[in-house]
Amino acid sequence: MTPRQITYSLHNINHAAAQLWDWGKELAVWSFAGDMGVGKTSLISALCQHLGVQDPVSSPTYAIVNEYRFLQESQQKTIYHADWYRLKNTDEARQAGMEEILYQQDAYTFIEWASQAPELLHQAYLKIEIEVIGETERIARIWA
Numbered sequence: 001m002t003p004r005q006i007t008y009s010l011h012n013i014n015h016a017a018a019q020l021w022d023w024g025k026e027l028a029v030w031s032f033a034g035d036m037g038v039g040k041t042s043l044i045s046a047l048c049q050h051l052g053v054q055d056p057v058s059s060p061t062y063a064i065v066n067e068y069r070f071l072q073e074s075q076q077k078t079i080y081h082a083d084w085y086r087l088k089n090t091d092e093a094r095q096a097g098m099e100e101i102l103y104q105q106d107a108y109t110f111i112e113w114a115s116q117a118p119e120l121l122h123q124a125y126l127k128i129e130i131e132v133i134g135e136t137e138r139i140a141r142i143w144a
Contacts, residue, residue, distance in 0.1 A: 003129075003141040010042065010136060017046035023142060024126040029102055031114035031121065034130035039138055040112045043130065044081055047110070053079065059112075061085060064096050078107040084116040093117035 004023060008016035020043075024030060032040040045057040051070040060066040060083045068079040080101045087093045099120055101109055114121060127143045 001143065003143045006140045006142070007133070008138055008140070009134075010039075013039075013042060013046045014050060016140065017043060017050045020128070020140065020142065021047060021050055024144065027124055027126045027144060028108050029121065029123060029125035030108065030110045031125055031127045032110060032112050032130065033115060033128065035132070038130045038132055040130060043128070043138075043140065044110050044112070048079060048081075051077075051079070057081065059083060065098070065101060075106065078104065080104070080107060080109040081112075082109060083112040085113040087113075087116045090117040090119045093120055 006016045006019055032044065034040055041059045048057045048068055048070070051072070053068045053070045055068050057068065058066065060081055064084070064086070065080055065082045068081065070077055070079065082098060082101065084093060084098065087096065093099070093116065098117065101107070102120060124144065129141045131139050133139045
């Protein structure tokens with residue numbers, strides 16, 4: 001299956017986030033992949049801003065998961081922003097409570113480095129691979 005693609009820079013990342021949301025909002029779990037420093041957290045931050053999250057969005061590298069709230073159709077929703085980079089394997093991810101957040105009602109889970117515990121991704125999810133294609137440009141390839 002050919003992925004959808006979005007090319008963007010920091011200058012138009014908010015437009016890219018809006019387009020990504022339109023394509024993927026029906027899926028509760030999103031996996032963000034790409035090299036270190038490619039901009040996974042920046043894209044997640046732009047998504048959160050697009051959704052009206054008021055809290056500052058930061059990388060949960062050491063906390064493993066950050067929690068944000070937003071309103072969707074007058075209902076309170078939660079975003080779990082997880083970073084599995086420091087997790088060694090699926091068992092460690094389970095011990096950290098990652099399996100529970102994947103099945104929360106009224107929530108979305110955005111995961112950086114899901115490749116550390118891919119066995120936890122049982123349900124359908126949106127996979128976003130980000131690649132550097134220029135000094136300030138990125139390309140995101142998206143599969144559902």
